[in-house]
Amino acid sequence: MMHELALLKTMMDKDIYDQHKGIRFPDNLFTKDLRKIKQTLEYAMEKYEKSLTTATLEALFYANNGTMTTANKEVFRDLFRKIDREKPLSKDIATDVLSKLFQRVVGEEVANIGLDYVNGKLHSMEALRNIISSYQDDFMPNLKVEWDDISMDTLLKMNQQQAQWKFNIPSLGRRIEGVSGGHLIMVGARPNTGKTSFHASLIASEGGFASQGAKCMVLVNEESYDRVGERYMNAATGMTSKQIVANPLKAAQKYNPVLDQLVLKDTTGKTMEWVEAVIKGYKPDIVVLDMGDKFASRTSDKSDVYLKDAAIHARNIAKQYDCAIFYMSQLSASAQNVVNVDQSMLEGSKTGKAAETDLMILISMNRVDYDSGDKDPERHLIISKNKLQGGWHGRITVELDGDTARYSA
Secondary structure (H helix, E strand, O other): OHHHHHHHHHOOOHHHHHHHOHHHOOHHHOOHHHHHHHHHHHHHHHHHOOOOOHHHHHHHHHHHOOOOOHHHHHHHHHHHHHHHHOOOOOHHHHHHHHHHHHHHHHHHHHHHHHHHHHOOOOOOOHHHHHHHHHHOOOOOOOOOOOOOOOOHHHHHHHHOOOOOEEOOOHHHHHHOOEEOOOOEEEEEEOOOOOHHHHHHHHHHOOOOOOOOOOOEEEEEOOOOHHHHHHHHHHHHHOOOHHHHHHOHHHHHHHHHHHHOOEEEEEOOOOOHHHHHHHHHHHOOOEEEEEOOHHHOOOOOOOHHHHHHHHHHHHHHHHHHOOOEEEEEEEEOHHHOOOOOOOHHHEOOOOOHHHHOOOEEEEEEEOOOOOOOOOOOOEEEEEEEEEOOOOOOOEEEEEEEEOOOOEEEO
8 A cells, every 4th residue: 555655645746647647547556445535636636737735635535525424534534644644756766657557557458358358258359459549649658858948049158168178189189179078989990000099198198188187987898907007107107118117206196196087997798788887886077998899789690780789878878977988999901001091991880880979080000011110100080070069070190109108299
């Protein structure tokens, strides 16, 4: 009976009642006496169109049921006292409970029809068609939606808002100011081109997201966490690993402030569902998924399908938890030694993943002469998709110092 009392108390709220009135709030959810109270509640809601207190409902009940014995009145007084002591359910919980109870009621009716058919009491499924037809508009509640503000003033103000987190590579920042919570940024490159150094430089080097106060989370499943961590240490200090070993105190002064804003975890074998749970708990501003594709659950035999699903999930996470997600991805072999790479070279999903991103940055390098042994520091940032302010597309030439994991321009 306790859940019945709580439901009645909850349905005294006009907004909740309007969502679930009628067949979604059936009589057979309640015992005989509570059903009478429910009927008075429905009468009052339809007549007065406002939320009720327990005292008001009780007064209306007695007014509409004048021929009650003293014993009956005492039974209902006790019920109203119990209702008054109940705490109403929240709107979300009420919606979930009432929807499930309604579906159970319909399910029982369908099951009874099926049993009668099996036992020979019915000779056609017409009754089943009728019940489905009569309920077809009632399986979902009448939700009240708070619509978004798209007035001219609001839209212009939002369009003029600056990026929450600024890019610290000058030539990139001049074209694209930065990113904000809700953005999905895809970064693609061939192996050993500088993907890890790219996000390490954006977060940990001078003027990066960490120094701007962003709470940063790096989830790695490609390289080992210690190698990625070393890149971050190099980027934060601007020192090579040998220099850090030689002068640890100097390095610590530069690295420790970054560590205060940074967490890193080896996530080999984890899924996007796990990523969402961690983000929900930690509430970061910046998230790096390195590699994004490896968090995908293989829900299909086709890689383009499940990789697109992973990108959709990542985008939804970014929006729901107000964080910017950098989704690191490989480029296919067709991008090897190609400077002007494009999104068709993304490995596994040429269009599906790209469709979900707000910003796509592809990193390329000049044709490598492996025999010379020279390390060409020049890198090219190809902005192949940009839905952010300004919408700039094009190529930016930068330099990567591989020893300190820092990009500059």
